[in-house]
Amino acid sequence: MKRSGIIFAAGLLLITASPARAHLMNSGFGPFYDGLVHPFVTPIDLLVLIALALLAGLRGPACGRSVLFALPTAWLAGMAVGIVWTIPAVPMWTNAAVAVLLGLLVATDRPWPPMVVAALAVVIGIVYGAANGGELADREVRAAAAFGIACSLFVTVALLAAFVVSLKPDWTRLAVRVAGSWVAAIGLLLFGWTMR
Amino acid sequence: MASARSTQYVMACIALTLAWPAVVFGHVQTGSASGIASGLSHPVSGLDHILAMIAVGLWGAQLGKPAVWVLPVAFPVVMALGGMLGLMGVDLPAIEIGIALSAIVLGIAVFVEAKPALWIAAVIVAFFAVFHGHAHGTELPEGTNGLLYSIGFVIATGLLHGVGIAFGLVHQWPAGKVALRAAGACVCIGGVYFLYGALA
Numbered sequence: 001m002k003r004s005g006i007i008f009a010a011g012l013l014l015i016t017a018s019p020a021r022a023h024l025m026n027s028g029f030g031p032f033y034d035g036l037v038h039p040f041v042t043p044i045d046l047l048v049l050i051a052l053a054l055l056a057g058l059r060g061p062a063c064g065r066s067v068l069f070a071l072p073t074a075w076l077a078g079m080a081v082g083i084v085w086t087i088p089a090v091p092m093w094t095n096a097a098v099a100v101l102l103g104l105l106v107a108t109d110r111p112w113p114p115m116v117v118a119a120l121a122v123v124i125g126i127v128y129g130a131a132n133g134g135e136l137a138d139r140e141v142r143a144a145a146a147f148g149i150a151c152s153l154f155v156t157v158a159l160l161a162a163f164v165v166s167l168k169p170d171w172t173r174l175a176v177r178v179a180g181s182w183v184a185a186i187g188l189l190l191f192g193w194t195m196r
Numbered sequence: 197m198a199s200a201r202s203t204q205y206v207m208a209c210i211a212l213t214l215a216w217p218a219v220v221f222g223h224v225q226t227g228s229a230s231g232i233a234s235g236l237s238h239p240v241s242g243l244d245h246i247l248a249m250i251a252v253g254l255w256g257a258q259l260g261k262p263a264v265w266v267l268p269v270a271f272p273v274v275m276a277l278g279g280m281l282g283l284m285g286v287d288l289p290a291i292e293i294g295i296a297l298s299a300i301v302l303g304i305a306v307f308v309e310a311k312p313a314l315w316i317a318a319v320i321v322a323f324f325a326v327f328h329g330h331a332h333g334t335e336l337p338e339g340t341n342g343l344l345y346s347i348g349f350v351i352a353t354g355l356l357h358g359v360g361i362a363f364g365l366v367h368q369w370p371a372g373k374v375a376l377r378a379a380g381a382c383v384c385i386g387g388v389y390f391l392y393g394a395l396a
Contacts, residue, residue: 043343092342107269174265181269182354185276186346192283192333193342 031141035148038132039156044095045128051102051183052121053157054176057164058106063114064161070118071157072150074125075132079146082133090131092194098124099187106180109173231341235348238332239356244295244390245328249353251302251383252321253360254376257367258306263314264364267321268357272350274322275329279349282333291334292394294327299387306380309373 027033039045049071056067081087105112105120132149136142167173239245249271256267281288288294301320304310312320332349363379366372 043347047343047347095343107273171265178265178269178354181273182350185272185350185353186343188273188276188280189283189333189346189349190342192280193346195280195284196342 031144032148035145035150036152038145038149039152044090044099045132047183047186048095048098048102048124048128049153049156050160051099051106051180052124053160054106054164054180055102056117056121056157057161057167058109058173058176059112059114059117061165063112063117064157064165066114066118067121067161068154068157071121071125072153074122075129075153076146076150078126078129078131079133079136079149081126082130082135083137083142083146084133086137087130087134089134090127092190094127096187096190096194099190100184101187103180103182103184103187107177107184109177109180231344232348235345235350236352238335238345238349239352243386244299245331246356247383247386248295248298248302248324248328249356250360250363251299251306251380253357253362254306254364254379254383255302255310255317255321255360256357257361257364258309258376259311259314259317263317264361266314266318268354268361270318270322271325271357272353274325275332275353276346276350278326278329278331279333280329281326282330283336288327288330290394291327291331293391294324295331296387296391296394298324298327299390300384301387303380303382303384303387307377307384308380309377 027037039049052067052071056064102120129149133146136145164173164176167176239249252267252271256264259267278288301324305317305320336345364376367376
Protein backbone atom coordinates (compact mmCIF):
# COMPACT_ATOMS: atom_id res chain seq x y z
CA MET A 1 0.00 0.00 0.00
CA LYS A 2 1.33 3.45 -0.87
CA ARG A 3 2.24 5.85 1.94
CA SER A 4 -0.27 8.42 0.68
CA GLY A 5 -2.98 5.75 0.83
CA ILE A 6 -2.12 4.95 4.44
CA ILE A 7 -2.12 8.63 5.41
CA PHE A 8 -5.43 9.20 3.62
CA ALA A 9 -7.06 6.19 5.31
CA ALA A 10 -5.78 7.20 8.74
CA GLY A 11 -6.88 10.80 8.20
CA LEU A 12 -10.34 9.72 7.06
CA LEU A 13 -10.82 7.64 10.19
CA LEU A 14 -9.51 10.37 12.48
CA ILE A 15 -11.83 13.11 11.22
CA THR A 16 -14.86 10.94 11.90
CA ALA A 17 -13.97 10.38 15.55
CA SER A 18 -16.56 10.80 18.27
CA PRO A 19 -16.08 12.47 21.70
CA ALA A 20 -13.77 10.65 24.10
CA ARG A 21 -15.51 8.61 26.78
CA ALA A 22 -12.70 6.57 28.27
CA HIS A 23 -9.69 7.57 30.30
CA LEU A 24 -6.63 5.68 31.33
CA MET A 25 -7.36 3.61 34.41
CA ASN A 26 -5.31 4.13 37.55
CA SER A 27 -3.45 0.92 38.33
CA GLY A 28 -1.93 2.36 41.50
CA PHE A 29 1.58 1.55 40.30
CA GLY A 30 2.27 4.71 38.34
CA PRO A 31 1.79 5.90 34.77
CA PHE A 32 3.91 3.24 33.07
CA TYR A 33 1.80 0.46 34.57
CA ASP A 34 -1.38 2.44 33.89
CA GLY A 35 -0.36 2.30 30.25
CA LEU A 36 0.71 -1.32 30.45
CA VAL A 37 -2.74 -2.50 31.54
CA HIS A 38 -4.64 -0.08 29.32
CA PRO A 39 -5.08 -2.39 26.28
CA PHE A 40 -6.34 -5.15 28.54
CA VAL A 41 -9.07 -3.05 30.12
CA THR A 42 -10.14 -1.45 26.83
CA PRO A 43 -12.16 -4.18 25.06
CA ILE A 44 -12.04 -2.72 21.55
CA ASP A 45 -8.29 -2.12 21.71
CA LEU A 46 -7.81 -5.67 22.93
CA LEU A 47 -10.08 -7.09 20.23
CA VAL A 48 -8.21 -5.24 17.48
CA LEU A 49 -4.86 -6.18 18.99
CA ILE A 50 -5.73 -9.87 19.20
CA ALA A 51 -7.15 -9.97 15.68
CA LEU A 52 -4.08 -8.25 14.25
CA ALA A 53 -1.72 -10.58 16.12
CA LEU A 54 -3.66 -13.63 14.89
CA LEU A 55 -3.48 -12.32 11.32
CA ALA A 56 0.25 -11.64 11.61
CA GLY A 57 0.85 -15.08 13.07
CA LEU A 58 -1.16 -16.83 10.35
CA ARG A 59 0.87 -15.07 7.67
CA GLY A 60 4.14 -16.41 9.04
CA PRO A 61 7.28 -15.30 10.89
CA ALA A 62 8.21 -12.49 8.46
CA CYS A 63 4.79 -10.92 8.76
CA GLY A 64 4.81 -11.41 12.52
CA ARG A 65 8.11 -9.56 12.79
CA SER A 66 6.81 -6.70 10.61
CA VAL A 67 3.68 -6.21 12.68
CA LEU A 68 5.63 -6.63 15.91
CA PHE A 69 7.53 -3.43 15.22
CA ALA A 70 5.05 -1.60 12.96
CA LEU A 71 2.08 -1.67 15.33
CA PRO A 72 3.69 -0.31 18.54
CA THR A 73 5.64 2.29 16.54
CA ALA A 74 2.55 3.50 14.70
CA TRP A 75 0.55 3.41 17.94
CA LEU A 76 3.20 5.57 19.61
CA ALA A 77 3.11 8.02 16.69
CA GLY A 78 -0.67 8.08 16.90
CA MET A 79 -0.53 8.74 20.63
CA ALA A 80 1.80 11.69 20.04
CA VAL A 81 -0.72 13.10 17.57
CA GLY A 82 -3.60 12.40 19.95
CA ILE A 83 -1.89 14.11 22.87
CA VAL A 84 -1.08 17.24 20.86
CA TRP A 85 -4.52 17.62 19.26
CA THR A 86 -6.62 15.78 21.88
CA ILE A 87 -8.09 13.32 19.39
CA PRO A 88 -11.46 11.90 20.55
CA ALA A 89 -12.37 8.20 20.79
CA VAL A 90 -12.72 6.04 17.70
CA PRO A 91 -16.40 5.98 16.64
CA MET A 92 -18.34 2.77 17.08
CA TRP A 93 -18.90 2.22 13.37
CA THR A 94 -15.16 2.43 12.75
CA ASN A 95 -14.60 -0.14 15.48
CA ALA A 96 -17.20 -2.33 13.80
CA ALA A 97 -15.61 -1.93 10.37
CA VAL A 98 -12.13 -2.70 11.70
CA ALA A 99 -13.40 -5.77 13.54
CA VAL A 100 -15.21 -7.08 10.45
CA LEU A 101 -12.19 -6.42 8.23
CA LEU A 102 -9.64 -8.04 10.54
CA GLY A 103 -11.99 -10.91 11.37
CA LEU A 104 -12.58 -11.71 7.72
CA LEU A 105 -8.88 -11.47 6.93
CA VAL A 106 -8.14 -13.99 9.68
CA ALA A 107 -11.08 -16.26 8.80
CA THR A 108 -10.30 -16.39 5.08
CA ASP A 109 -6.55 -16.84 5.66
CA ARG A 110 -5.56 -15.53 2.23
CA PRO A 111 -1.83 -15.20 1.45
CA TRP A 112 -1.53 -11.44 1.88
CA PRO A 113 2.04 -10.13 1.55
CA PRO A 114 3.62 -9.11 4.90
CA MET A 115 3.84 -5.51 3.69
CA VAL A 116 0.08 -5.29 3.28
CA VAL A 117 -0.54 -6.61 6.78
CA ALA A 118 2.16 -4.28 8.17
CA ALA A 119 0.54 -1.33 6.35
CA LEU A 120 -2.80 -2.28 7.88
CA ALA A 121 -1.13 -2.43 11.29
CA VAL A 122 0.28 1.06 10.71
CA VAL A 123 -3.13 2.53 9.84
CA ILE A 124 -4.82 0.84 12.77
CA GLY A 125 -1.96 1.77 15.09
CA ILE A 126 -2.16 5.45 14.15
CA VAL A 127 -5.95 5.60 14.53
CA TYR A 128 -6.24 3.74 17.82
CA GLY A 129 -3.02 5.28 19.13
CA ALA A 130 -4.42 8.75 18.44
CA ALA A 131 -7.55 7.87 20.40
CA ASN A 132 -5.36 6.62 23.26
CA GLY A 133 -3.40 9.86 23.04
CA GLY A 134 -6.61 11.81 23.50
CA GLU A 135 -7.20 9.86 26.71
CA LEU A 136 -3.69 10.77 27.89
CA ALA A 137 -4.02 14.46 27.08
CA ASP A 138 -5.19 15.46 30.56
CA ARG A 139 -2.50 13.55 32.43
CA GLU A 140 0.71 15.03 33.81
CA VAL A 141 2.99 12.08 32.98
CA ARG A 142 2.12 11.11 29.44
CA ALA A 143 5.33 9.69 28.04
CA ALA A 144 5.60 6.89 30.59
CA ALA A 145 1.97 5.90 30.07
CA ALA A 146 2.37 5.96 26.29
CA PHE A 147 5.52 3.86 26.58
CA GLY A 148 3.64 1.42 28.81
CA ILE A 149 0.91 1.05 26.18
CA ALA A 150 3.49 0.46 23.44
CA CYS A 151 5.29 -2.15 25.57
CA SER A 152 2.00 -3.90 26.21
CA LEU A 153 1.25 -4.02 22.48
CA PHE A 154 4.75 -5.29 21.69
CA VAL A 155 4.61 -8.12 24.21
CA THR A 156 1.06 -9.14 23.26
CA VAL A 157 1.80 -9.25 19.55
CA ALA A 158 5.08 -11.08 20.18
CA LEU A 159 3.48 -13.78 22.32
CA LEU A 160 0.28 -14.23 20.33
CA ALA A 161 1.77 -14.07 16.84
CA ALA A 162 4.62 -16.40 17.84
CA PHE A 163 2.08 -18.81 19.31
CA VAL A 164 0.08 -18.85 16.07
CA VAL A 165 3.25 -19.24 13.98
CA SER A 166 4.18 -22.27 16.07
CA LEU A 167 0.87 -24.02 15.37
CA LYS A 168 1.45 -26.96 13.03
CA PRO A 169 -1.61 -29.28 13.05
CA ASP A 170 -4.28 -28.23 10.58
CA TRP A 171 -7.02 -28.08 13.18
CA THR A 172 -5.11 -25.55 15.27
CA ARG A 173 -4.88 -23.14 12.35
CA LEU A 174 -8.56 -23.74 11.71
CA ALA A 175 -9.26 -22.84 15.33
CA VAL A 176 -7.48 -19.53 14.76
CA ARG A 177 -9.61 -18.93 11.66
CA VAL A 178 -12.75 -19.71 13.64
CA ALA A 179 -11.61 -17.11 16.19
CA GLY A 180 -11.33 -14.69 13.29
CA SER A 181 -14.91 -15.42 12.27
CA TRP A 182 -15.97 -14.63 15.84
CA VAL A 183 -14.23 -11.25 15.59
CA ALA A 184 -16.08 -10.57 12.32
CA ALA A 185 -19.36 -11.57 13.96
CA ILE A 186 -18.69 -9.18 16.84
CA GLY A 187 -18.05 -6.44 14.28
CA LEU A 188 -21.35 -7.14 12.52
CA LEU A 189 -23.23 -6.91 15.80
CA LEU A 190 -21.45 -3.66 16.55
CA PHE A 191 -22.74 -2.27 13.26
CA GLY A 192 -26.23 -3.09 14.47
CA TRP A 193 -25.58 -1.31 17.75
CA THR A 194 -24.48 1.84 15.93
CA MET A 195 -27.76 1.91 14.02
CA ARG A 196 -29.98 0.99 16.95
CA MET B 197 -24.83 -57.03 25.79
CA ALA B 198 -23.07 -53.97 24.44
CA SER B 199 -26.06 -53.23 22.27
CA ALA B 200 -28.40 -53.42 25.25
CA ARG B 201 -26.15 -51.08 27.20
CA SER B 202 -26.09 -48.60 24.28
CA THR B 203 -29.85 -48.68 24.18
CA GLN B 204 -29.95 -47.98 27.89
CA TYR B 205 -27.66 -44.98 27.43
CA VAL B 206 -29.82 -43.65 24.61
CA MET B 207 -32.97 -44.09 26.68
CA ALA B 208 -31.30 -42.32 29.59
CA CYS B 209 -30.37 -39.42 27.29
CA ILE B 210 -33.93 -39.16 26.00
CA ALA B 211 -35.32 -39.26 29.55
CA LEU B 212 -32.90 -36.57 30.67
CA THR B 213 -33.86 -34.35 27.75
CA LEU B 214 -37.57 -34.82 28.38
CA ALA B 215 -37.05 -34.03 32.05
CA TRP B 216 -35.39 -30.75 31.14
CA PRO B 217 -36.81 -27.98 33.32
CA ALA B 218 -39.07 -25.11 32.31
CA VAL B 219 -39.27 -24.25 28.65
CA VAL B 220 -37.57 -20.94 28.03
CA PHE B 221 -37.50 -18.87 24.89
CA GLY B 222 -34.39 -16.75 24.46
CA HIS B 223 -35.26 -13.57 26.30
CA VAL B 224 -32.91 -11.42 28.29
CA GLN B 225 -32.99 -12.02 32.03
CA THR B 226 -34.52 -9.03 33.77
CA GLY B 227 -32.02 -7.24 35.92
CA SER B 228 -29.07 -9.28 34.73
CA ALA B 229 -25.76 -7.49 34.48
CA SER B 230 -25.22 -5.57 31.31
CA GLY B 231 -22.34 -6.17 29.01
CA ILE B 232 -20.37 -9.34 28.74
CA ALA B 233 -22.33 -11.28 31.38
CA SER B 234 -25.58 -10.49 29.60
CA GLY B 235 -24.06 -11.44 26.26
CA LEU B 236 -22.69 -14.71 27.61
CA SER B 237 -25.98 -15.67 29.23
CA HIS B 238 -28.30 -14.72 26.36
CA PRO B 239 -27.56 -17.61 23.96
CA VAL B 240 -27.86 -20.15 26.78
CA SER B 241 -31.03 -18.65 28.24
CA GLY B 242 -33.34 -20.37 25.78
CA LEU B 243 -33.52 -24.11 25.14
CA ASP B 244 -34.70 -23.50 21.58
CA HIS B 245 -31.46 -21.68 20.79
CA ILE B 246 -29.32 -24.19 22.66
CA LEU B 247 -30.79 -27.13 20.77
CA ALA B 248 -30.19 -25.57 17.38
CA MET B 249 -26.66 -24.44 18.13
CA ILE B 250 -25.59 -27.77 19.56
CA ALA B 251 -27.24 -29.50 16.60
CA VAL B 252 -25.05 -27.45 14.25
CA GLY B 253 -22.00 -28.81 16.06
CA LEU B 254 -23.36 -32.37 15.99
CA TRP B 255 -24.10 -32.20 12.29
CA GLY B 256 -20.69 -30.72 11.56
CA ALA B 257 -19.04 -33.57 13.48
CA GLN B 258 -21.08 -36.11 11.51
CA LEU B 259 -20.18 -34.51 8.19
CA GLY B 260 -16.47 -34.37 9.08
CA LYS B 261 -13.91 -32.04 7.53
CA PRO B 262 -14.31 -29.35 6.33
CA ALA B 263 -17.95 -29.03 7.47
CA VAL B 264 -16.93 -29.50 11.09
CA TRP B 265 -15.46 -26.00 11.04
CA VAL B 266 -17.33 -24.41 8.13
CA LEU B 267 -20.75 -24.78 9.78
CA PRO B 268 -19.70 -23.34 13.16
CA VAL B 269 -18.11 -20.44 11.28
CA ALA B 270 -21.14 -19.84 9.08
CA PHE B 271 -23.63 -19.90 11.93
CA PRO B 272 -22.18 -17.18 14.22
CA VAL B 273 -21.31 -14.86 11.33
CA VAL B 274 -24.75 -15.08 9.72
CA MET B 275 -26.42 -15.02 13.12
CA ALA B 276 -24.56 -11.78 13.82
CA LEU B 277 -25.95 -10.51 10.53
CA GLY B 278 -29.44 -11.40 11.74
CA GLY B 279 -28.66 -9.75 15.06
CA MET B 280 -27.60 -6.64 13.19
CA LEU B 281 -30.92 -6.58 11.32
CA GLY B 282 -32.77 -7.01 14.62
CA LEU B 283 -30.82 -4.18 16.23
CA MET B 284 -31.53 -1.97 13.23
CA GLY B 285 -35.24 -2.63 13.64
CA VAL B 286 -35.65 -4.54 10.37
CA ASP B 287 -38.69 -6.80 10.76
CA LEU B 288 -38.55 -10.45 9.74
CA PRO B 289 -41.67 -12.64 9.66
CA ALA B 290 -42.24 -15.75 11.78
CA ILE B 291 -39.07 -15.54 13.84
CA GLU B 292 -40.14 -18.03 16.53
CA ILE B 293 -41.43 -20.43 13.86
CA GLY B 294 -38.11 -20.18 12.04
CA ILE B 295 -36.22 -20.94 15.26
CA ALA B 296 -38.41 -23.97 15.97
CA LEU B 297 -38.03 -25.17 12.38
CA SER B 298 -34.27 -24.85 12.69
CA ALA B 299 -34.29 -27.37 15.54
CA ILE B 300 -36.57 -29.69 13.54
CA VAL B 301 -34.53 -29.54 10.32
CA LEU B 302 -31.14 -29.76 12.02
CA GLY B 303 -32.41 -32.52 14.31
CA ILE B 304 -33.64 -34.52 11.32
CA ALA B 305 -30.34 -33.93 9.52
CA VAL B 306 -28.45 -35.37 12.50
CA PHE B 307 -30.95 -38.19 12.97
CA VAL B 308 -30.76 -39.41 9.36
CA GLU B 309 -27.04 -38.53 9.10
CA ALA B 310 -27.77 -36.39 6.07
CA LYS B 311 -24.66 -35.72 4.01
CA PRO B 312 -25.51 -33.00 1.48
CA ALA B 313 -22.91 -31.00 -0.41
CA LEU B 314 -21.01 -28.65 1.86
CA TRP B 315 -22.52 -25.52 0.35
CA ILE B 316 -26.05 -26.86 0.84
CA ALA B 317 -25.35 -27.63 4.51
CA ALA B 318 -23.82 -24.18 4.94
CA VAL B 319 -26.82 -22.48 3.31
CA ILE B 320 -29.27 -24.42 5.53
CA VAL B 321 -27.35 -23.49 8.66
CA ALA B 322 -26.91 -19.88 7.57
CA PHE B 323 -30.60 -19.53 6.69
CA PHE B 324 -31.74 -20.54 10.15
CA ALA B 325 -28.97 -18.57 11.83
CA VAL B 326 -30.65 -15.37 10.64
CA PHE B 327 -33.76 -16.18 12.72
CA HIS B 328 -31.74 -16.89 15.84
CA GLY B 329 -29.67 -13.74 15.40
CA HIS B 330 -32.71 -11.57 14.74
CA ALA B 331 -34.45 -12.86 17.87
CA HIS B 332 -31.40 -12.02 19.95
CA GLY B 333 -31.01 -8.65 18.29
CA THR B 334 -34.54 -7.52 19.04
CA GLU B 335 -34.53 -8.70 22.66
CA LEU B 336 -31.58 -6.71 23.94
CA PRO B 337 -32.02 -4.47 26.97
CA GLU B 338 -31.43 -0.75 26.75
CA GLY B 339 -28.23 0.56 28.25
CA THR B 340 -26.21 -2.58 27.64
CA ASN B 341 -22.61 -2.10 26.57
CA GLY B 342 -22.81 -3.05 22.90
CA LEU B 343 -19.25 -4.19 22.44
CA LEU B 344 -19.05 -6.29 25.60
CA TYR B 345 -22.48 -7.76 24.93
CA SER B 346 -21.42 -8.71 21.39
CA ILE B 347 -18.20 -10.32 22.60
CA GLY B 348 -20.01 -12.38 25.22
CA PHE B 349 -22.80 -13.30 22.83
CA VAL B 350 -20.49 -14.56 20.08
CA ILE B 351 -18.25 -16.45 22.49
CA ALA B 352 -21.21 -18.21 24.11
CA THR B 353 -22.62 -19.14 20.70
CA GLY B 354 -19.28 -20.49 19.55
CA LEU B 355 -18.84 -22.49 22.73
CA LEU B 356 -22.27 -24.06 22.25
CA HIS B 357 -21.15 -25.21 18.81
CA GLY B 358 -18.01 -26.51 20.51
CA VAL B 359 -20.14 -28.56 22.89
CA GLY B 360 -21.95 -30.06 19.90
CA ILE B 361 -18.69 -30.82 18.11
CA ALA B 362 -17.15 -32.34 21.24
CA PHE B 363 -20.19 -34.55 21.73
CA GLY B 364 -20.12 -35.33 18.02
CA LEU B 365 -16.67 -36.86 18.34
CA VAL B 366 -18.38 -40.05 19.56
CA HIS B 367 -19.38 -40.49 15.92
CA GLN B 368 -16.23 -42.57 15.37
CA TRP B 369 -17.68 -45.44 17.43
CA PRO B 370 -20.71 -47.52 16.39
CA ALA B 371 -22.48 -46.85 19.69
CA GLY B 372 -21.58 -43.19 19.34
CA LYS B 373 -23.29 -43.01 15.97
CA VAL B 374 -26.46 -44.32 17.57
CA ALA B 375 -26.13 -41.80 20.40
CA LEU B 376 -25.70 -38.97 17.92
CA ARG B 377 -28.75 -40.01 15.96
CA ALA B 378 -30.68 -40.20 19.21
CA ALA B 379 -29.50 -36.71 20.07
CA GLY B 380 -30.72 -35.59 16.65
CA ALA B 381 -34.10 -37.12 17.39
CA CYS B 382 -34.21 -35.30 20.73
CA VAL B 383 -33.42 -32.01 19.02
CA CYS B 384 -36.16 -32.65 16.47
CA ILE B 385 -38.70 -33.48 19.20
CA GLY B 386 -37.72 -30.31 21.00
CA GLY B 387 -38.20 -28.37 17.77
CA VAL B 388 -41.69 -29.80 17.30
CA TYR B 389 -42.54 -28.74 20.85
CA PHE B 390 -41.33 -25.21 20.23
CA LEU B 391 -43.14 -25.09 16.91
CA TYR B 392 -46.33 -26.01 18.70
CA GLY B 393 -45.66 -23.24 21.20
CA ALA B 394 -44.97 -20.74 18.43
CA LEU B 395 -48.14 -21.61 16.52
CA ALA B 396 -50.45 -21.92 19.52
